[in-house]
């Protein structure tokens with residue numbers, strides 16, 4: 001019975017944890033190029049601006065050139081999905097297949113969206129069968145190479161993947177084929193977006209978010225400004241454990257940069273953040289991190305901004321943070337954490353937390369009571385508490401580490417002598433569910449009088 005209760009509690013906790021991931025936002029490289037054209041800036045500057053809007057992933061055609069890929073990598077874009085035109089309507093396409101595979105391997109992309117061409121008017125049923133067969137054998141071959149193949153609902157009635165009905169046929173022929181769920185295209189073919197989402201949920205590995213003013217209106221809109229039920233869609237997917245990307249799509253936007261900004265903000269705002277109790281109960285010390293998930297400087301800034309609300313002695317705000325986010329600094333800090341190194345090896349951010357002495361607990365330079373600089377440590381702990389809880393609310397995980405080499409950290413970050421170095425905090429995404437620690441009886445902690 002006890003075991004059963006424990007299992008139920010564990011399952012409930014895991015379900016709560018699943019609801020907490022934030023939407024990860026990506027964008028088509030074509031949109032970035034369009035921003036560069038419209039704003040009359042370089043593609044690199046455009047990409048940088050997009051990155052600062054909180055867009056972390058990039059969706060590219062497999063024909064993109066190497067220097068552009070290098071530039072995107074240098075800006076820290078994660079590889080969301082690759083797109084290949086492989087015209088299975090026309091027949092086998094060995095050359096296009098080889099190009100797609102080469103690209104996927106060279107740049108370590110795992111999700112591939114295939115556009116399989118258009119059927120002729122009044123195509124025979126036999127032709128659709130052929131397309132199904134060619135696609136099915138391609139999926140097998142790609143899966144064997146570790147590639148996840150997807151098709152989207154495509155806004156052309158002649159497409160073999162036009163709507164739920166035709167997609168059902170493709171999926172029946174290829175059980176391992178997955179789906180890029182394109183919101184705007186479901187509107188275009190006259191289907192209800194949420195019904196289609198429920199129908200294909202298990203196969204949805206990527207999402208193209210595209211909005212429309214009305215079902216038959218193909219004009220471009222920022223995502224969230226039209227009729228797509230963005231809130232329901234984002235929350236249902238995340239709550240059911242979706243870990244893929246939400247790709248911004250608005251081809252033809254008159255101001256691509258402005259639209260992108262609005263879209264990114266609307267997607268983030270659509271997400272229902274976890275309740276305070278969920279944050280408290282799912283925050284745990286995490287000792288193994290997911291190497292594939294990164295955290296941007298913009299996200300760390302958002303996190304520390306929340307920490308600024310922490311209380312401190314006479315509002316002295318003695319806490320300082322030194323953030324290792326570049327590969328070189330991360331590697332250096334990892335070596336200053338003793339036995340913790342293996343636990344945080346894949347954390348994308350390490351934060352050194354210090355406090356300025358002689359601030360909290362002091363009045364006009366005089367120590368106010370017996371605790372002295374202990375108040376600085378107190379305030380630093382409060383700030384760190386805000387940090388780990390806000391991190392959890394943003395879908396991140398943390399490990400506070402007291403085991404660290406303070407002298408080496410001081411040298412690495414040129415930390416002034418009047419600051420006491422306290423913890424190093426790892427920030428990242430959990431790779432596995434943590435052990436739940438036991439807690440003392442409440443009455444050992446609290447006494448009422």
Ligand SMILES: Cc1cc2nc3c(=O)[nH]c(=O)nc-3n(C[C@H](O)[C@H](O)[C@H](O)COP(=O)(O)O)c2cc1C
Nearest residue numbers: 283284285286287340343399400401402403423437
């Ligand atoms: C000040 C402080 C220092 C800590 N130092 C370490 C550390 O060096 N290594 C580690 O693995 N965990 C460290 N922890 C994590 C604690 O072991 C952990 O908070 C505790 O076991 C309770 O588990 P929970 O955080 O999952 O609730 C530290 C925690 C705090 C608050």
